[in-house]
Amino acid sequence: MVLNSINFYAEKNQIISLIGPNGSGKSTLLRCLCGLIRTEKNSVFLYEKPIESLSPKEIAQKIAFLPQFHQKLQGVSVQELVSMGRSPYHKSGWILTSLDKQKIFSAMQYMQVEHLKNRPLEMLSGGEKQRAWIAMVLAQDTEFILLDEPVTYMDLRYQQDLLRVVKNLKAHFQKTVIAVFHDINHAIEVSDFVYLLKDGHIHNAGTSEDVITEKNIKDVYGICTHICRFKKCRRRVVVPAEVDNF
Secondary structure, three states: OOOOOOOOOOOOOOEEEEEOOOOOOHHHHHHHHOOOOOOOOOOOEEOOEEHHHOOHHHHHOOEEEEOOOOOOOOOOEHHHHHHHHHHHHOOOOOOOOHHHHHHHHHHHHHOOOHHHOOOEHHHOOHHHHHHHHHHHHHHHOOOEEEEEOOOOOOOHHHHHHHHHHHHHHHHOOOOEEEEEOOOHHHHHHHOOEEEEEEOOEEEEEEOHHHHOOHHHHHHHHOOOEEEEOOOOOOOOEEEEOOHHHO
16 A cells, blocks of 8 residues: 555544555554654654664564564563564674563563463464463563554454553553554544544544444445444444444
């Protein structure tokens, strides 16, 4: 997907959601923001510095990126995976410092995977694997965390657990989280700011109240929905309209 006329800004200690149909450019934008996809010169800035002026290691000390599809690592234990999060801070070799060990242990403990530390990744369930990968991101200890559809393919319990983790990354760790969400309701639940993408450009940006409207959803997704408020629900919920109402 080619992005056009993108104007994106992220403040500290925010949760920013990217939503839009498949092929709208969400994952492409995420990869541009962390330097994995080259853009026009001096178009992405990290603390007022062009991202192309920074080395991959310097970027990795500021931005952690977790893609939707993880690399298959055979025979790698949970602890070994989480330890990889410390690689941007190593000049050479894999000798762990006391700080490294502290970050690794804290990340595993927080993500509740310390009891799985010696288990190979291929022996974990989908939810356990996602927790282990997020623990690696936490061990990396960056100010910005980029997540590409972190709760996709998870069952309802793991979805809610991981959404809680996303919110806690901001609340307890003061991280800035930029995440792609397939489910609009997940974006409503966690976001401070939302970017709605369509065909490689930003269709709308702002708070979820301003951006996630029935009109915008119809314009971008091409479907009719109702945005409902239920007595037992703390937030708005997007519900597809009945087929007869199209």
